[in-house]
Amino acid sequence: MEHTLCNAQAAAVEERGAPVPGKRMTRSISRRRETALGWAMALPPVIGFLIFTFAPLIISFVMSLNEFSRYSYSLADMTYCGFENYKAIFADPDLWKALGITLLLCLSIPFEIFFGLLIANLLRKPFFGRRVLRVIFFLPNICSIVALAFVWTYMYSPQEYGLFNRILALFGADPLRWTSDAKMFLVCIIVMTIWNVMGYDALMFQAQIGNINQSLYESADLDGANCVQKFFFITVPMATPMIFYLALIGIIGAMQSYARIDAMDIDPYGMGPEDAGLTLVGYMMRAQEEPLAFGGLGISAATSFFLGIIIAVMTVINLKVSKKWVHYND
Amino acid sequence: MTEINVNQLPAQAPADGEIKKKKLRRHKKLRAADVIGKIALLLGAIIILVPFWILLITSFKSPAEIMSADFTWWPKEFNLDGYINAFNFETAAITSNVLIGLGNTLLYTLPTTIIGLFVSGMSAYAFSKMHFKGREVLFGVLLLTMVMPGTVVLIPQYTIYSMIGWVGTPFPLMIPGMFGAAGTVFFLRQFMRGVPDEIVEAAEMDGLGKFRAYWMIMLPVCVPAFIAQFVLNFIGGYNDYLGPILFLGEGDPSRFTLQVVLSNMVSPQESETQKRMANAVVALVPLIILYLFSQNFIIDGISVSAVKG
Incomplete structure (x- = not known):
């Protein structure tokens, strides 16, 4: 790291060239102007980040150390209480239940990645209709989750006319209650998520696979490898950076699951049948929305900070692990 | 080949x-x-x-047909009640209406997306084609944004917005986006680095300032990248769920975005299925049309970010 830095500096010095007397003044003025303009042009997104993300993050931590008078959303109405909020949430079995449910939702990720890689591999060679298939596979990704949840809720209908119950009926099985059944709720959400996300993973893998050196496949052909062998011994290892990347963003996304559960949950009270869909974000949201029942803003802020730390830790672990295991193309 | x-x-x-x-x-x-x-x-x-x-x-199926035991892949007779309900403004005072929601969504999303894109592009230009002190530090700060998930800061954002009177107004959905987005900056920076320095330098030799070089030279060259980012950011804003629910959900129905309108229709009543579906179709059609027209840009845009990002 240090070496490259030194090199970069050396290169920069070289690029500027040795200072020429006389020209020095004008140069330094134009450099200073460029610096000022550069900052002015580059700065807005950084300022946006500082105001709308970084400052709230700090405030979130402060809020998590304070108790709020119920029904007040003002920072003026808080009183310092140390780590009481954290103690409260860690003592609450609901938080651990929410953490468990959130982690269970990550189960969709290996399936998304597997199907995504499979689709990308099948779409590797050009053929008639390839473009149309790419467009179709990516379609669920651009659609709003609430609109999609309407159809999925209907397909998961516990009545006998629900699509999934009709499929069961074809095999002579009794209808199930699907999303209305606390034990099945998460499975239903996971299946829908796989359907929703695999096209995105497929698209990312297609870009990655397009970069794999074709000579690898050619030499495998000469050695008489079949397509299954080529998939597992060339495509999968060469796609590891993407697998790790998709796993990471998948986990970060799953840790923040809320929208799809809120939209699929037809029970107006609670989070899914018997709170089977209570995620960490759900836990955070209900504390904010119903402060009397679930503890208010301090609890909410503590939960969000806890969630942030989990996500940060996962990001770091993923970066470390991927450095060790990832197979780089170049 | x-x-x-x-x-x-x-x-x-x-x-x-x-x-x-x-x-x-x-x-x-x-x-x-x-x-x-x-x-x-x-x-x-x-x-x-x-x-x-x-x-x-x-x-297109009547509630009776939806709830009858046999499921068909084609409606027995076309029933337009769902769409008539979707386009009915009389109930708009209570739960709003998809068309009002659609209008609001466009009203909030389009200006934000366009301004945000312009600002992000300028920032990307500075990060890719200008040399100035502190560039790498600034870029490092921006990198942090990518690690920080938005959901984590929702609660303090809500508190701040409620203190300055923004809750119930579209400002929380509009103003932050106008500062540009880190993801967009990364993407455009990546694209601009692929544009030869000579083009920009030649423009500056001809007497264009840095800003005009961005506006007159770089922008036209990067049009595909800008379109890809515009569409992706627009779709993101269109489908944004948690923010609008939190910041607008309790307020005036005439300000609801499409997603808030839709989410208010979630209910266990299966007799409402047809209405829900019709509203969902109205909500999805503009998006799918946009997607079909811009799929080249979207798919290539995402692929590029996958390889280089």
Whole structure:
């Protein structure tokens, strides 16, 4: 790291060239102007980040150390209480239940990645209709989750006319209650998520696979490898950076699951049948929305900070692990 | 291109009977695998499309037909009640209406997306084509944004916005986006680095300032990248769920975004299924049309970010 830095500096010095007397003044003025303009042009997104993300993050931590008078959303109405909020949430079995449910939702990720890689591999060679298939596979990704949840809720209908119950009926099985059944709720959400996300993973893998050196496949052909062998011994290892990347963003996304559960949950009270869909974000949201029942803003802020730390830790672990295991193309 | 050559190889190979036979057999086997692959792809595409088809046909089925025991893949008779309800403004005072929601969504999302894109592009230009002190530090700060998930800061954002009176107004959905987005900056920076420095330098030699070089030279060159980012950011804003629910959900229905309107329709009543479906169709159609027209830019845009990001 240090070496490259030194090199970069050396290169920069070289690029500027040795200072020429006389020209020095004008140069330094134009450099200073460029610096000022550069900052002015580059700065807005950084300022946006500082105001709308970084400052709230700090405030979130402060809020998590304070108790709020119920029904007040003002920072003026808080009183310092140390780590009481954290103690409260860690003592609450609901938080651990929410953490468990959130982690269970990550189960969709290996399936998304597997199907995504499979689709990308099948779409590797050009053929008639390839473009149309790419467009179709990516379609669920651009659609709003609430609109999609309407159809999925209907397909998961516990009545006998629900699509999934009709499929069961074809095999002579009794209808199930699907999303209305606390034990099945998460499975239903996971299946829908796989359907929703695999096209995105497929698209990312297609870009990655397009970069794999074709000579690898050619030499495998000469050695008489079949397509299954080529998939597992060339495509999968060469796609590891993407697998790790998709796993990471998948986990970060799953840790923040809320929208799809809120939209699929037809029970107006609670989070899914018997709170089977209570995620960490759900836990955070209900504390904010119903402060009397679930503890208010301090609890909410503590939960969000806890969630942030989990996500940060996962990001770091993923970066470390991927450095060790990832197979780089170049 | 190389794949075609591989396929042509057996034909051009020397006519040694033994090898030819072997190759032919392998060729046949490959074909079989190809066919299985195609069938799998087709099956996958059908699985993706079935829910969309069900959404569409159900929006035309009367509640009685929806709840009758036999499910059909085509409505027995076209019933437009769902759409009549969706376009009915009389109930708008209570739960709003998809068209009002659609209008609000466009009103909040378009200016934010356009301004945010312009600002992000400027920032990307500075990070890719200008040399100034502190550039790398600034970029490092921006990198942090990518690690920080938005959901984590929702609660303090809500508190701040409620203190300055923004809750119930569209400002929380508009103002932050106008500062540009880190993801967009990364993407555009990546694209601009691919543009040769000489082009920009030549423009500056001709007396254009840095800013005008961005505006007159870089922007036109990067149009595909800008379109990709515009569409992706617009779709993101269009489908934004948590923010609008939190910041607008309790307020005036005439300010609801499309997603808030839709989410208010979630209910266990199956007799409402047709209305829900019709509203969902109205919500999805603009998006799908936009997607079909810009799929080149979107798919290439995402692929590029996948390889280089």
